[in-house]
Amino acid sequence: MRKRTDAAPCFINEGTIYQKKDMLRALETLENVRYEFIVEGEVVRSGKGVICKVFASRNSATLVINNCVFINVLSFDYLNFLSGEDSTEIELIEDDRTLKLFTIDEEVKAPDTNREMLASVDQFDDEETFALLEDGEAEEEEA
Numbered sequence: 001m002r003k004r005t006d007a008a009p010c011f012i013n014e015g016t017i018y019q020k021k022d023m024l025r026a027l028e029t030l031e032n033v034r035y036e037f038i039v040e041g042e043v044v045r046s047g048k049g050v051i052c053k054v055f056a057s058r059n060s061a062t063l064v065i066n067n068c069v070f071i072n073v074l075s076f077d078y079l080n081f082l083s084g085e086d087s088t089e090i091e092l093i094e095d096d097r098t099l100k101l102f103t104i105d106e107e108v109k110a111p112d113t114n115r116e117m118l119a120s121v122d123q124f125d126d127e128e129t130f131a132l133l134e135d136g137e138a139e140e141e142e143a
Contacts, residue, residue: 013083020056023073026081026090027054032108035064036100050110062092062099067110071099 009015017023030051037045049069062075073079076092076099092099 011081014081017079017081018077020073023076023079023092024054024056026079027051027071027073030088030090030101030103032104032106033069034102034104035069036098037064038098038100040096048104048106048108050108052110067108069101 011017017026032048032050034048035046036043045064047064047067049064049067051071052068053070054073055071056073058074060070060072062072063070071092073092076094078093080091080093082089088103090101092101
């Protein structure tokens with residue numbers, strides 16, 4: 001049997017994701033989380049929050065404030081995840097910093113906002129960011 005070289009990756013409950021669109025999809029599954037922000041191996045911040053928005057923008061930061069978590073996938077190089085029976089652990093990694101997210105069952109109180117729980121890959125702040133994500137697919141197809 002011949003092995004296909006053009007097959008897309010398949011991840012079942014664990015893996016490392018580099019494609020920004022796949023990172024968006026993985027993060028869309030989260031709601032209430034415990035987080036740890038780790039810099040050079042040291043936990044510098046931790047707490048609980050609600051994922052309010054997951055997006056891709058060159059013009060915005062990943063932000064954790066007032067129990068609200070806004071994640072910009074362009075803030076990170078890749079994502080590691082491991083899903084168990086009761087929880088999922090996600091690591092968003094960029095150089096010497098990591099944002100670890102752990103799913104939790106308890107509901108975290110966040111202020112009322114006009115939040116969008118899920119981010120569509122068609123929702124981007126600008127055409128340049130959308131082009132960046134599309135270019136990633138083109139490079140993938142050429143490889």
